[in-house]
Amino acid sequence: MSITPQTGRVAVIGLGSMGAGMAGSLLRAGFSVTACDVDPEAVARFEAAGGRGVATPAQAANGVDVVVCVVVNAAQTEAVLFGPEGAAAAMPPGAVFVSSATMDPAIARRLAARLEETGRHYLDAPMSGGAARAAEGELTFLASGTKAAFDAARPALEAMAGKLYELGDAAGQGAAFKMINQLLAGVHIAAASEAMSFAAKQGLDLHKVYEVITASAGNSWMFENRMPHVLEGDYSPKSAVDIFVKDLGIVQDMARAEKYPVPVAAAALQMFLMASGSGMGRDDDASVARLYAQVAGAVLPSPKD
């Protein structure tokens, strides 16, 4: 029998902008939520919202039905599960680990196999949607895993998700769908940046470029979402350059392992690397447009232009 918010106990590992919102959604739904984070202030905010803060993944996972892991990458996910004070050994048999970090599908399969050997379940559930949708419980999950993993995780997912895609019966498939999305998203940011600064180099009215392109066949979700940052000269990070250094890096690793050429994604990655290497790694990913402009002597809008 599956848990309900009234009886269910959930752990959230990682209280960054995404994890904090997800923990809040779980609390509002009525779950009993424990959580940990390396930042004591994040834990204090979580406690003020009605959660129980603890020091380690093991303490958080002790006795819960669902562990939601909201960390940055595969290495952190592995440490949360199997590192010192890791969650895996503390999870009750039959509990489910919901992994939300973007990672190589091969690693997701490996982590799942290692956890499943011990009688716990693993749901491969990368997500999309930013901090605002996390806080609203309106994230999209690209999930795959066994029926037992879905059954165990579903009540908690329903509290956090606006949309749950069920993409296969084994870990790795959710991760693979996420990587296809990240390949496209990263290329589209780089292309938007290449095009926008090229328009600036030619002296075109960039607001007019935005108007024309968003109504034309050259449009993309990323062009429409990111290029306003360029028009406003605002590179404060909504999503950082280094996220795509990481994610397009994973695409390269996967593609090389499968002997699959990805020349377009490879070119885009080089631009994110140039931006990061130039000191913009923690700035907004639309900073790739600034890099093109710097290299080629194009003039982009300054803040409040």
Next chain:
Amino acid sequence: MSITPQTGRVAVIGLGSMGAGMAGSLLRAGFSVTACDVDPEAVARFEAAGGRGVATPAQAANGVDVVVCVVVNAAQTEAVLFGPEGAAAAMPPGAVFVSSATMDPAIARRLAARLEETGRHYLDAPMSGGAARAAEGELTFLASGTKAAFDAARPALEAMAGKLYELGDAAGQGAAFKMINQLLAGVHIAAASEAMSFAAKQGLDLHKVYEVITASAGNSWMFENRMPHVLEGDYSPKSAVDIFVKDLGIVQDMARAEKYPVPVAAAALQMFLMASGSGMGRDDDASVARLYAQVAGAVLPSPKD
């Protein structure tokens, strides 16, 4: 005083799928329309629709108010204007030449200057929208030119256009906006193809990939429009690979001339070149996905799969 459909005389040079639709829109609006094409059957269809077919651009342009040039590229446009039996010398003083081919802005400026010296006007007016929208009089024009050129061309444009962007007071700006759109459109087709065949290589359900991506941040107008061709295994040309061989080639020429790097568009162009070189030049541009699949041993849907 500007012409009206009742008094106006328009020439259409080129009666391909776009030009035939545009000529039809002009006829329906009440204009007197002359036209020529190298294909006698296209001219015969035009005459059956109520137009007057002639043999050369010079004959078509003789005595008209507006010449609409609907050919493939800059070289053909130059020949239509200034070649043997060209339109320029036959146009009455004060008439306007509306150039719709996608071309390097520098060439548009050069053609305009040469025509304007003779007392005729030039409107740089590349368009977007396919044959269906041409036939409905619902094309989008990305136009620039002098006020006199716009004034002279406007009644004819209104018969052909759903949307008219007025993008500047000199030839070249319309062409530049079009090239920014083509850079993005070409990259997005290549990226969609790279991603879709990569998904196939990993054994993902491609219909599910389409569903997830079109609802996610990785979406683009081109992904949404072109990938159904891959899902259906239908590579009959809606828009051919060689169109982007041409247009991304122009992007490279422009960028090199301006010392502006376009690594992402350059990678995309190589994929269109590989597809064209492999014999798919006249097939649908979603054939780039077939090329990736062939190279990497991925299996895409066959027709009626």
